[in-house]
Amino acid sequence: MSKETILNDYTFLVSETDEKGIIRFANDDFCQIAGYTLEEMIGKPHNLVRHPDMPKAAFKDLWDTVKKGQVWTGYVKNATKLGGYYWVYATVYPFESCDGSKGYISCRRKASREEIEKYETLYRQLKAKE
Numbered sequence: 524m525s526k527e528t529i530l531n532d533y534t535f536l537v538s539e540t541d542e543k544g545i546i547r548f549a550n551d552d553f554c555q556i557a558g559y560t561l562e563e564m565i566g567k568p569h570n571l572v573r574h575p576d577m578p579k580a581a582f583k584d585l586w587d588t589v590k591k592g593q594v595w596t597g598y599v600k601n602a603t604k605l606g607g608y609y610w611v612y613a614t615v616y617p618f619e620s621c622d623g624s625k626g627y628i629s630c631r632r633k634a635s636r637e638e639i640e641k642y643e644t645l646y647r648q649l650k651a652k653e
């Protein structure tokens with residue numbers, strides 16, 4: 524069993540990507556929890572932190588939603604550099620920078636134990652159908 528990192532109530536993980544999901548920025552909380560330095564994150568595709576338990580349908584829903592210009596919210600299990608994992612409740616926003624370039628921002632906070640249990644079960648069922 525790999526190790527779970529439990530977020531504290533004030534941990535707030537932020538990342539920004541370009542239109543293709545390449546990381547342009549990650550805040551200190553995100554770097555610290557995921558176990559990467561900022562330099563290791565910048566320029567990498569966001570699936571850097573993808574956990575194999577996550578069903579494809581969750582990310583399809585995320586991308587379909589934000590590409591329409593809408594805000595996506597959902598529960599995500601992410602992998603850490605050292606092979607552990609952590610759960611978050613994520614909100615992903617489409618936005619336009621002052622230079623006119625489009626991108627996305629994700630803000631994540633702690634998910635409750637009940638929410639985690641619910642989504643562990645749901646995602647396991649979705650994974651089984653892949």
Ligand SMILES: Cc1cc2nc3c(=O)[nH]c(=O)nc-3n(C[C@H](O)[C@H](O)[C@H](O)COP(=O)(O)O)c2cc1C
Pocket residue numbers: 538539540543544568569570571572573574577582585599601615627628629
């Ligand atoms: C702003 C933003 C934040 C994202 N955050 C995550 C994340 O924390 N974890 C993750 O696995 N995928 C995240 N994604 C989705 C990834 O881009 C990717 O679609 C996903 O990891 C699935 O990888 P795959 O397309 O290689 O299967 C994010 C995408 C965007 C636009």
